[in-house]
Amino acid sequence: MAWFKRRHIITTLLLTIIVLISMRAMEFDLTKFRDFRNMIEFLSGWYPIDTEIIPRMIMESLDTMAMAFLGSFLGLVVALPLAFVAARNTSRSPFLYGTFRIGLSFLRSVPEIVFGLILLTALGLGPFPAVIAIILHNIGVLGKLISELIEAADIGPQEAMKSVGASRWIANLFAIIPQIWPNVLSHYFYRFEVAIRTSLILGFIGGGGIGQQLFNHFKTFQYQAVAVDVLLIMIMVILVDFAGSKIRETVI
Amino acid sequence: MENNAIIELQNISVEYPGSDHFAIEDLSLTMETGEFICVLGKSGAGKSTMIRCLNGLQIPTEGHVLFEGNDITAYKENKLREVRTNMGMIFQHFNLIPRLSVMQNVLTGTFGKRNDVLSLIGYFDQKEREQARKAIDAVELSPHTNKRVEHLSGGQKQRVAIARALLQRPKVFLGDEPVASLDPGTANRIFQLLKRIHEKHQLLTLINVHDVNLAKKYATRVLALKDGKLIFDGKPERLTEELLETIYE
Ligand SMILES: Nc1ncnc2c1ncn2[C@@H]1O[C@H](COP(=O)(O)OP(=O)(O)OP(=O)(O)O)[C@@H](O)[C@H]1O
Numbered sequence A: 001m002a003w004f005k006r007r008h009i010i011t012t013l014l015l016t017i018i019v020l021i022s023m024r025a026m027e028f029d030l031t032k033f034r035d036f037r038n039m040i041e042f043l044s045g046w047y048p049i050d051t052e053i054i055p056r057m058i059m060e061s062l063d064t065m066a067m068a069f070l071g072s073f074l075g076l077v078v079a080l081p082l083a084f085v086a087a088r089n090t091s092r093s094p095f096l097y098g099t100f101r102i103g104l105s106f107l108r109s110v111p112e113i114v115f116g117l118i119l120l121t122a123l124g125l126g127p128f129p130a131v132i133a134i135i136l137h138n139i140g141v142l143g144k145l146i147s148e149l150i151e152a153a154d155i156g157p158q159e160a161m162k163s164v165g166a167s168r169w170i171a172n173l174f175a176i177i178p179q180i181w182p183n184v185l186s187h188y189f190y191r192f193e194v195a196i197r198t199s200l201i202l203g204f205i206g207g208g209g210i211g212q213q214l215f216n217h218f219k220t221f222q223y224q225a226v227a228v229d230v231l232l233i234m235i236m237v238i239l240v241d242f243a244g245s246k247i248r249e250t251v252i
Numbered sequence B: 001m002e003n004n005a006i007i008e009l010q011n012i013s014v015e016y017p018g019s020d021h022f023a024i025e026d027l028s029l030t031m032e033t034g035e036f037i038c039v040l041g042k043s044g045a046g047k048s049t050m051i052r053c054l055n056g057l058q059i060p061t062e063g064h065v066l067f068e069g070n071d072i073t074a075y076k077e078n079k080l081r082e083v084r085t086n087m088g089m090i091f092q093h094f095n096l097i098p099r100l101s102v103m104q105n106v107l108t109g110t111f112g113k114r115n116d117v118l119s120l121i122g123y124f125d126q127k128e129r130e131q132a133r134k135a136i137d138a139v140e141l142s143p144h145t146n147k148r149v150e151h152l153s154g155g156q157k158q159r160v161a162i163a164r165a166l167l168q169r170p171k172v173f174l175g176d177e178p179v180a181s182l183d184p185g186t187a188n189r190i191f192q193l194l195k196r197i198h199e200k201h202q203l204l205t206l207i208n209v210h211d212v213n214l215a216k217k218y219a220t221r222v223l224a225l226k227d228g229k230l231i232f233d234g235k236p237e238r239l240t241e242e243l244l245e246t247i248y249e
């Protein structure tokens, strides 16, 4: 039958082998869940949640939100113009295009935590190095994603703007941005959501916010406080996701 | 030759990079204000390439393009932009800016003449808005002024594109198969509109068409291209069955 070509069988075999090798390396063994009673016991220690600290933890969560928002938003603000230089169709020269592509790849390839640890040495503990780390990484990620949207934009409106005699930048702005805007927004909100999770990790290295609280509560075995932290984090992620889809709806 | 020639092509050839043949080969032509020219030719004959040479979207690999007596082939981008502001152009797929309203799309016709911060944020003054309203009125779209363009029919979209071109106050009106995606009735009405604008504003109009009947009905002069070469240049009455066969064979 034409549906199952030899190529498909080979692909399946290869995938299976890679999965098996990876499982071996990861000591992947479901029988280990024999001890799941321990986990239940551990989790039961989370209840009842520590209601007293809720107001203070909400304030910490707002810090985390601010960190994630600033990091992703300033990342977007810088990434948007850079993306035009890093897109083949709008870049002024192949040299600039190549240089910016590589620059964005570099930013993307360095994890936030590494930026954070490096910046700590200069800026000291606190949320500021964490925000900068998130900005840098997001410039790399959003810059690449947006430059791909620019490259895929319909050429028609760009031709029309050229033919009225518009300058390059006006043509780009008016012919491309309205086309890609909804997709830029959904990329942005996804990165916002990711930034919330990232800022938790950065909290572990002294970035502040709910992440740092979570880390401290864990270290000092205050599991009823941990429960509060986890709940608040879940609420934040859901809220951002919800706000993102609402805003996107009004834009489309 | 009288000197109301507005565009002159002097032995232009276009060869796209990586291609093994000329898209346009040794083409010479003079076009005058007041002419309504239709260009015939089958797919790949070079119609789009020729029209794009007229407003400098394509620079010929050889030869010269003169606009009002000035050779534009050597122009830098800035001077070319200035030339383009004199030429309105419409397209087969309308090339409107999606998600903007009719009004906003029409106002983009002013972008050639202004290049300031205000246009960057899309600010237009009273005079420009008034001109846009007039242009929208001229293409009979006033009831749709604030609609988003993707909610319009094909014929209406092309009218928006025409209004946008009108806002340039052009001397030349170019159309690259502007009715190829429209039904015959709508196509005919678009041509009526183009003819009306042509006469009112004393333009040179040059339109690529597939439909020979439209060319016969509206053109004052017909050009035919085949494999990048001009094989006919004359009054539409002179188009014979035999000629049409050669064009489209
Ligand atoms: N960007 C390009 N790169 C390479 N070759 C091209 C390019 N554009 C057009 N050509 C070639 O140049 C020739 C003329 O093309 P052109 O688009 O001008 O024809 P046309 O008459 O407009 O055809 P159609 O009716 O299909 O629009 C064709 O052989 C085409 O393949």
Ligand SMILES: [Mg+2]
Pocket: B047, B048, B049, B176, B177
């Ligand atoms: Mg064409």
